[in-house]
Amino acid sequence: MGSILLFLTLVAIVVAWWLVRQRLTSKPWLEEGPLGEAPGTGASPLPAATIGLGVFLVIVGTLFSLLISAYSMRMAMTDWRSLPVPNSLWFNTGLLIASSVALQLAHSAVKRGRMEDMKLGLLAGAGFALMFLAGQILVWRQFNAAGYFVAGNPANAFFYLLVALHALHLSGGLVALGRSASRVWRGTYRRDSVRRSVGLCAAYWHFLLLIWLVVMALLMGWADAFIELCGRLFS
Amino acid sequence: MVDISRSPGDLIPPAEVPDVDLYHAKSWITKYVFCQDAKVIAIQYSVTALSIGMLALVLSWLMRLQLGFPGVFSFIDAEHYYQFITMHGMIMVIYLITAIFLGGFGNYLIPLMLGARDMVFPYVNMLSYWVYLLAVLVLVSSYFVPGGPTGAGWTLYPPQAILDGTAGSDGGIILMLVSLILFIIGFTMGGLNYVVTTLQARTRGMTLMRMPLTVWAIFTATVLALLAFPALFVACVMLLFDRLLGTSFFMPALVEMGQLTNYRGGSPILFQHLFWFFGHPEVYIVALPAFGIVSDLISTHARKNIFGYRMMVWAIVAIGALSFIVWAHHMYVSGMHPLFGFFFATSTLIIAVPTAIKVYNWVLTLWRGDIHLTVPMLFALGFIVTFVNGGLTGLFLGNVVVDVPLSDTMFVVAHFHMVMGVAPILVIFGAIYHWYPKITGKMLDETMGKIHFWVTFIGAYTIFLPIHYLGLLGVPRRYFELGEMAFVPPSAHTLNAFITIAALIVGAAQLLFVFNMIVSLKRGKEAGGNPWRAASLEWQTPETPPGHGNWGKELPVVHRWAYDYSVPGATEDFVPQNQPTVTRAT
Numbered sequence: 001m002g003s004i005l006l007f008l009t010l011v012a013i014v015v016a017w018w019l020v021r022q023r024l025t026s027k028p029w030l031e032e033g034p035l036g037e038a039p040g041t042g043a044s045p046l047p048a049a050t051i052g053l054g055v056f057l058v059i060v061g062t063l064f065s066l067l068i069s070a071y072s073m074r075m076a077m078t079d080w081r082s083l084p085v086p087n088s089l090w091f092n093t094g095l096l097i098a099s100s101v102a103l104q105l106a107h108s109a110v111k112r113g114r115m116e117d118m119k120l121g122l123l124a125g126a127g128f129a130l131m132f133l134a135g136q137i138l139v140w141r142q143f144n145a146a147g148y149f150v151a152g153n154p155a156n157a158f159f160y161l162l163v164a165l166h167a168l169h170l171s172g173g174l175v176a177l178g179r180s181a182s183r184v185w186r187g188t189y190r191r192d193s194v195r196r197s198v199g200l201c202a203a204y205w206h207f208l209l210l211i212w213l214v215v216m217a218l219l220m221g222w223a224d225a226f227i228e229l230c231g232r233l234f235s
Numbered sequence: 236m237v238d239i240s241r242s243p244g245d246l247i248p249p250a251e252v253p254d255v256d257l258y259h260a261k262s263w264i265t266k267y268v269f270c271q272d273a274k275v276i277a278i279q280y281s282v283t284a285l286s287i288g289m290l291a292l293v294l295s296w297l298m299r300l301q302l303g304f305p306g307v308f309s310f311i312d313a314e315h316y317y318q319f320i321t322m323h324g325m326i327m328v329i330y331l332i333t334a335i336f337l338g339g340f341g342n343y344l345i346p347l348m349l350g351a352r353d354m355v356f357p358y359v360n361m362l363s364y365w366v367y368l369l370a371v372l373v374l375v376s377s378y379f380v381p382g383g384p385t386g387a388g389w390t391l392y393p394p395q396a397i398l399d400g401t402a403g404s405d406g407g408i409i410l411m412l413v414s415l416i417l418f419i420i421g422f423t424m425g426g427l428n429y430v431v432t433t434l435q436a437r438t439r440g441m442t443l444m445r446m447p448l449t450v451w452a453i454f455t456a457t458v459l460a461l462l463a464f465p466a467l468f469v470a471c472v473m474l475l476f477d478r479l480l481g482t483s484f485f486m487p488a489l490v491e492m493g494q495l496t497n498y499r500g501g502s503p504i505l506f507q508h509l510f511w512f513f514g515h516p517e518v519y520i521v522a523l524p525a526f527g528i529v530s531d532l533i534s535t536h537a538r539k540n541i542f543g544y545r546m547m548v549w550a551i552v553a554i555g556a557l558s559f560i561v562w563a564h565h566m567y568v569s570g571m572h573p574l575f576g577f578f579f580a581t582s583t584l585i586i587a588v589p590t591a592i593k594v595y596n597w598v599l600t601l602w603r604g605d606i607h608l609t610v611p612m613l614f615a616l617g618f619i620v621t622f623v624n625g626g627l628t629g630l631f632l633g634n635v636v637v638d639v640p641l642s643d644t645m646f647v648v649a650h651f652h653m654v655m656g657v658a659p660i661l662v663i664f665g666a667i668y669h670w671y672p673k674i675t676g677k678m679l680d681e682t683m684g685k686i687h688f689w690v691t692f693i694g695a696y697t698i699f700l701p702i703h704y705l706g707l708l709g710v711p712r713r714y715f716e717l718g719e720m721a722f723v724p725p726s727a728h729t730l731n732a733f734i735t736i737a738a739l740i741v742g743a744a745q746l747l748f749v750f751n752m753i754v755s756l757k758r759g760k761e762a763g764g765n766p767w768r769a770a771s772l773e774w775q776t777p778e779t780p781p782g783h784g785n786w787g788k789e790l791p792v793v794h795r796w797a798y799d800y801s802v803p804g805a806t807e808d809f810v811p812q813n814q815p816t817v818t819r820a821t
Contacts, residue, residue, distance in 0.1 A: 001508055008462065008559060015458075024548065028444045028796035029540060032816075041437040048355040048435045052427050055461070059423060063465040066512070070469060070505055074484065079500035151481035154500070161476060 002229075003072065007065035011058055053200050057207050060169060064211050067162060071218060072227040074154050081153045085219050086142060092135035093216060099128035100209045103177075103202040110195045115184075118198065122181050125205065129174055136163055162215050170208055177201045259783070269365075271357035272783060273342045273428075276364045278674065280338035283364075284331045287371050289749075291326035292742050294319045303735025305716040313715040314402035317386030320713070321403075322374075324389025325411070328517065329418060330371055332659055336524035337422070337460065338367060340666060341429045341453045343674065347773035348450050350438025350791045350813075352784045354428040363428070366421030374414040380406035387411075388713065390510060393485040393503050397478040399492055408478060412471045419464045419471075429457040438772075440793030444548070445812070447771045447797040448541065451548055452527025455555045456520045462559070463516035470509035477501070507569055511562040518655055519558040523551060525622075525662035526593055529615045531797070532665050533597055535769045536612035537604030538808050540798035543596040550589035557586045567635050568642045576635040583633035587626070594623060605801065605808070609767070610684035614665030617692045618658050625654025628703065643713070646706025649699045657695045664691070664748065671752070672766050676779050677759030683751040687744055694741030701730050770809045771797040 022042055044051060074080065106121025140160065150160045180197035183189045217223045260266035270276065298319045301311045311319075342360070346353055354360045377384035386402030387395060395401050397408055433454040437446070446454075473484040477498070485506040486498035534541045541547060563571060563579045597619050606612065628650040632638045641647060664687070671679050706712075709722050717723055765774040777787040791813040799810035804819045 001512065004466075004512070005560075011462070012556060019552065022443045024444065025545065026442075026444045028442075028544060029798070031445075032795050041439070041441055042443055043435050043437060048431050051435055052356060052431045055427055055430055056423075059461050059465060062462050063468065066466050066469045066509065070473065070484070070509065073505050073508070074502060077500050077502065079483075150476070151483070151497070154483055157476060157480075157482035157484060161472070165472075 001069045001073075002227075003068040004062070004065040007061055011062075047196060049196060049200060053203060057204070060207070060211070063165070064162075064214070067158075067165070068214070068218065068223075071158050071162075074158065075227070077154070079153065080155055082221060083143070083148060083153075083155050083159050083219065085216075086139060088135065088139050088142065089216070089219070092132050092139065093212065095128050095132040095135060096209050096212055099125050099132060100202070100205045102128060103198070103205045107195075107198045107202045110191070110198050113191070118194075119184060122177065122184070122198065125201075126174060126177055126181070129170060129177075129205075133167055133170060136167055139163075159219065162218075166208065166212055166215065169211075173201065173204050173208065176204070269361060271353070271361045273346050273354045273357070273360060274674075274781065274785075276360055277339050277342035279364050280342060280367065281335050283368055283371060284335040284339060285749075287326055287375070288331035288335075289745075290375070291323045291331060292745060294323040294326075296739060296742050298323065299735040299738040301715065303732040314383075314386055316715045317388070318384050318402050318407075321386050321389055321391075321411075322384050325415075326374070327656065328389065328521070329415070330374065332521045332655075332663070333422075333460070333517070334367060335663055336521060336659070337429065337453065337457055338364065338425055340449070340524060340528065340670075341425070341457065343670065344449055344773060345429055345432055345453060346436070347673075347776065347781060347785060348447050348771055348797075349433065349436060349441055350772050350786065350793060351432060351436035352786065352790070355432045355436050356428050359424045360428045363421050363425035366417055366424065370414045370417035370421060373410050373417060377403065377407045377410040377414075380410065382407055385411045390514070391474065392510075393474060393477065393501075393506050394487065394489060394498070397474065397486070398489075409475065412475045412478070415471045416468060416475075419468045422460060422464060426457045426461045429453060430461070438790045438793060441772075444545075445793055445796045447527070448530040448544070448547055448551070449524070449527040451551050452523040452525075452530075455551050456523040459516045459523070459555050459558060460520045463513045463520065465513075466509045467513035470506055470513070473509075474506065504566075504569055507566050508562070511565040512559075514565060515562040516555075516558045519554055521655060521659045522622075523555065525618065525659040526551065528662050528666045529597065529618050530593075530600075531771065532611050532615040532662075532669055533600050533604075534798050534800060535669075535767050535771075536609050536615070537601050537606045538800045539600055539604035540796075540800055541596070542599040542602075543592070544796065544798065546592055547596055550592045553589040554586060557582060557589070561586065564633055564638070567638045580634050584630065587630060590626060594619065594626075609668075610679070610681060610688060611665045611669035611767075613685065613688045613692075614661045614668065617688065618661040618665065621653055621661060621692075621695070622658040625650060625652075625658055629654055641706060643711055644706040645702050645710045645712050648712050649702035649706055652702070653695075653699050657699065661692070661695075664688070667752070669767065670773075671755070672762030672779075673773060673776075674780055675756055675759070676762050677755050678762050678766060679755045679759060680751050683747055687748045687751065690744035690747075691741055694737050694744065697737040698734050698741065701734055705730060768807075768809050770799050770811050772812045775811050775813050 075082075102121050102124035106118045106125060109115070109117035109121055140163070143156070143159070148156045148159075150157050176197075180194065180201060183197075184194055214223070260270060260272070265271075267275065270279075297311060298316065300308050301316050301319075342354070345351070374384075382403050382405040384403050385391070385396065385407035387397075387408060391408070391411070397404055401408075403411075433446075433450060437443075443451075473482075476482040477484050477486050481497055483498045483501035485503050486496070486501040487503065488499050489496055530541050530547060561579055561582045563575060564583045567576060567579075628646070632641060632647065632650055668679055668684055671677070705727055708724070708727055710717065710727055717728070762779065764776065764779045767774070772791060772793065773781075775791060776782075776785055792815075793812050794815050795810060795812055797812050799805075799812075799817075801808050802810055802817055804817070806818045810817050
């Protein structure tokens with residue numbers, strides 16, 4: 001359970017940092033706001049949607065940290081046989097990076113008021129993401145054809161599970177992106193609102209890219225040293 | 236008095252919300268069915284949770300009939316008994332208590348107590364309820380598939396959960412896992428709302444340290460749930476893979492019905508880690524809202540400010556943080572390194588410190604208070620006693636050497652029912668009696684309420700105190716029937732029959748509560764806006780029940796904390812949070 005404890009420790013540090021700025025040592029029973037004057041609530045100037053996405057990313061991070069914890073515990077068993085990593089998986093990784101970059105460019109474009117460039121960025125981002133999903137399905141089929149069935153080995157099962165959950169999260173992102181994009185194309189938008197939506201989509205994409213890179217590190221065995229260290233700490 | 240002023244960077248919510256930002260229902264369907272108003276969603280959550288809770292109540296009756304009178308009721312066989320246990324446990328913990336505290340009270344109280352018009356993402360909030368309802372329907376549908384619902388026990392431990400020898404291994408376990416996955420998705424949608432609304436939608440003057448403890452507790456419990464439920468999600472998805480796709484995440488190589496299965500090398504202990512990584516925070520997901528609500532009930536009905544508000548807030552946060560590092564105390568009998576046992580026993584006992592602070596503070600709030608023994612107050616007092624009793628036996632079980640012999644006995648059943656069943660449910664009842672007047676504009680009948688309280692409170696003790704004793708005798712839990720056991724004396728069987736009769740009576744008393752809620756809706760006494768003369772913001776709405784948008788044209792401004800009761804020199808014995816200055820007697 002090392003990965004999840006490490007992740008939650010990071011979350012706890014951020015929460016603690018936030019809490020110490022919230023006047024938790026104040027004495028509310030002595031505080032009475034002056035007439036006609038109210039104290040600030042201490043709420044963040046960021047929009048609720050941004051805070052909401054931040055909280056959601058923490059939940060997604062928790063989910064994948066738990067999967068990594070389960071992965072590391074299960075891979076310590078004797079029946080574990082690691083999967084080969086085909087080149088097509090690297091190609092898919094490139095597509096996801098391209099998708100993330102395109103959305104970032106769309107965000108930069110809307111900040112500068114270049115709405116046509118933003119539309120191009122959104123289209124490219126969604127297109128690369130769809131290609132990534134199609135590529136993942138192709139890799140599944142390749143593995144299946146080569147005899148790496150889901151029930152064949154726990155390493156296979158984890159691979160299919162991680163890819164499926166990651167793809168589901170990306171699909172959810174595509175739905176949100178589609179909603180924002182449809183407002184842009186219909187012209188029923190305020191620039192501020194589109195700028196925020198595209199920014200949030202880009203942030204979500206970057207986070208899913210980060211998660212995918214961690215998954216790749218697991219599959220490549222680059223994270224074995226870390227997993228072994230966690231295993232030693234917690235066994 | 237200390238005057239506090241605004242810092243330059245502080246965000247001040249606007250007094251008026253632009254009309255486009257506030258959701259308006261356009262038809263009967265969107266007003267009462269697919270409604271985005273948090274108050275309606277709260278009622279939908281609560282009615283659904285209480286309805287499915289009635290099923291859990293009937294299941295507990297059936298279980299008790301078997302334990303009290305084994306062999307008498309021919310329609311109860313071993314398979315049915317385990318199905319009763321499983322569904323009763325899961326419904327009570329997840330679909331009733333968690334749902335009503337967070338989805339019910341969270342939705343109703345967070346916006347009102349914080350002076351907000353609604354939750355920040357009303358559409359997602361509405362989806363949360365409908366996904367929850369779908370989860371409940373999927374769970375109930377397991378009664379209508381071949382083999383019936385799962386009988387795996389509420390912990391769903393593999394390997395037995397998905398093997399043929401367990402009741403409901405055909406469709407029941409699949410539906411249970413799907414239902415849990417749906418519940419978690421639905422809860423996540425709601426939970427995002429509770430957290431972000433608390434962070435961002437507080438009205439002017441509502442600093443975090445002016446929030447009622449109910450909001451602090453529901454907020455913290457939601458954070459815990461958002462971080463803990465993914466563990467159950469992962470466990471359910473992986474178990475579903477094992478059951479449907481034949482993977483071996485949790486399933487070791489084993490022989491089933493004389494045949495070697497295709498499972499190889501999986502780890503049942505891995506499931507236990509994931510389950511309890513959710514399971515222990517879950518205890519506090521239901522306990523923290525109870526702590527918060529009971530603090531507000533005691534303060535209001537004892538006409539006294541809450542003792543040690545700051546400590547109460549810190550204790551809520553500390554309990555929440557500690558609840559993530561104690562999960563393995565549920566796994567002592569699964570075997571672990573002795574140093575781990577020592578660590579988890581120590582962390583478990585450390586949680587007793589902030590918890591004890593809360594208990595002392597409740598008692599000190601009551602000390603020399605002007606205690607009104609209203610029905611909500613009776614339930615609050617009942618909670619304190621019951622929680623202390625249940626918590627103390629938790630200290631026994633938190634120690635490895637005591638837990639190992641007691642772990643598989645009825646003592647554990649008694650412990651967790653006291654601390655996680657009876658105690659939070661007493662608070663749920665107290666809270667409903669307290670806030671029903673705000674929700675409906677009518678008072679619940681007090682006589683029926685007092686009968687309900689005394690039968691439930693005394694009844695719960697006549698059920699669960701003897702079960703502790705049975706546990707100490709060594710009576711095992713999870714057994715369909717005890718049969719001939721040398722160490723179980725005949726008196727234990729008599730005691731079991733007595734417990735069953737008590738359980739039937741306590742269950743019947745809940746029907747009186749339901750009757751009271753329905754009858755009072757029409758015939759209840761008019762409540763007025765603030766029948767308990769409470770200081771917190773939800774009682775200061777211009778309309779009762781609060782209208783759409785909660786606050787009329789302008790949002791309230793908060794000038795003080797929520798506990799200004801019996802302020803020396805004040806003309807009234809409470810000062811509402813939105814009252815600018817204390818009116819003093821001349």
